[in-house]
Amino acid sequence: MFRVGEISYLNCTPLFTVLRSSYANDGYSFVSGHPSELNAKLRSGEIDLCPSSSIEYAQNPDKYLILPDLSISSKGAVKSVLLFSALPIEALDGVSIGLTGESETSVILLKILLTMKYSFANSYYKAAESDQSIYSGHDALLLIGDRALAEASKFYDAHVYDLGELWQEFTGLPFVFALWLLREDSFHRSPQTVRLLHERFVCSKERAIASFNEISQTTKQNIWDNPSFLINYWNIISYDLTKEHIEGVKLFYRYAAKCGFIESEPQLRMLEWNS
Known part of the structure; x- marks a missing residue:
C-alpha cells in the first residue's frame, strides 16, 4: 500500500477533494499532517510521497525524486x-x-x-x-x-x-513553497503505482482549478463564511511547476546555501517517464 501525505491546509483542499471524489484509492492511502510532520514521515519512510516543503529536498536530495508539473507556489502574494x-x-x-x-x-x-x-x-x-x-x-x-x-x-x-x-x-520569480517529493526507494518498489498516482495528481490539479466554485461550496468554512474568500485564495496559488518555478527553486537553494542553511545547492532530480 502506497502512503500519500496530505497537507491539512486549505491550499491543498482543491486537489485532494478532486482526487478523493474522482478516483478509488486502490493501492494507496492518505496520511494527513502539517508540513513539518509530513516532512519527517517522508524522511523516515513512514510515507512514500507528498507535497513537501521545498527545503526538505535540499536537505536530503539523495532520498527523493521530484514529480513534474506539480507544486504549491505563488507568483506574488500567497496570503497564508x-x-x-x-x-x-x-x-x-x-x-x-x-x-x-x-x-x-x-x-x-x-x-x-x-x-x-x-x-x-x-x-x-x-x-x-x-x-x-x-x-x-x-x-x-x-x-x-x-x-x-x-x-x-x-x-x-x-x-x-x-x-x-x-x-x-x-x-522577480515565483516562490515554490512545496514540491511533490517521492522517495526514490518507493519508486523502485512500485513504479507502476507512482505513474498512476502522478497521472491522477495532474488530472486532479487541472480539474480542481476549473472547479474552485463547486469545491468552495463543500469546504468547511470555519471562520470564512463566504465561499468567494476561498475562491480568491485558491486563484492566487500556483499549482504548476514550470521552468520559471524551477528557476525560483534554484535561486532559493542558492541563497539558502549562501546563508549557511544548507550545505550546498542541490541538483534537481526530476522523475522522468519513458514513453
Missing part, C-alpha cells in the same frame, strides 16, 4: 505565509522574531529575506503552539497556513507582510 509585526518591517533590524514550527521552508525564506533583502541581523525563537498570536506580546511573528489566514482576518493595528510578495519583489 505572513509576518505579523508591531513595527514596520524597516524597523525590525535586531528584533527577536517568533517562528512557527510548522514549516522550515517559510522560516528559511524569512531569514533569507531579512538577511539579503534588508541586510538585517535578527534573532529567532520558536513560538509555543498556544502562543501563536500577535496579541501574545511578540514584536514580530511568522505564521503559515490556516492559522495565518485566521490571524490576518482579525482587526488590529499590526503590520502584515506576505513572504510570497516580498520574494517576488526581491527576485
Whole structure:
C-alpha cells in the first residue's frame, strides 16, 4: 500500500477533494499532517510521497525524486505565509522574531529575506503552539497556513507582510513553497503505482482549478463564511511547476546555501517517464 501525505491546509483542499471524489484509492492511502510532520514521515519512510516543503529536498536530495508539473507556489502574494509585526518591517533590524514550527521552508525564506533583502541581523525563537498570536506580546511573528489566514482576518493595528510578495519583489520569480517529493526507494518498489498516482495528481490539479466554485461550496468554512474568500485564495496559488518555478527553486537553494542553511545547492532530480 502506497502512503500519500496530505497537507491539512486549505491550499491543498482543491486537489485532494478532486482526487478523493474522482478516483478509488486502490493501492494507496492518505496520511494527513502539517508540513513539518509530513516532512519527517517522508524522511523516515513512514510515507512514500507528498507535497513537501521545498527545503526538505535540499536537505536530503539523495532520498527523493521530484514529480513534474506539480507544486504549491505563488507568483506574488500567497496570503497564508505572513509576518505579523508591531513595527514596520524597516524597523525590525535586531528584533527577536517568533517562528512557527510548522514549516522550515517559510522560516528559511524569512531569514533569507531579512538577511539579503534588508541586510538585517535578527534573532529567532520558536513560538509555543498556544502562543501563536500577535496579541501574545511578540514584536514580530511568522505564521503559515490556516492559522495565518485566521490571524490576518482579525482587526488590529499590526503590520502584515506576505513572504510570497516580498520574494517576488526581491527576485522577480515565483516562490515554490512545496514540491511533490517521492522517495526514490518507493519508486523502485512500485513504479507502476507512482505513474498512476502522478497521472491522477495532474488530472486532479487541472480539474480542481476549473472547479474552485463547486469545491468552495463543500469546504468547511470555519471562520470564512463566504465561499468567494476561498475562491480568491485558491486563484492566487500556483499549482504548476514550470521552468520559471524551477528557476525560483534554484535561486532559493542558492541563497539558502549562501546563508549557511544548507550545505550546498542541490541538483534537481526530476522523475522522468519513458514513453
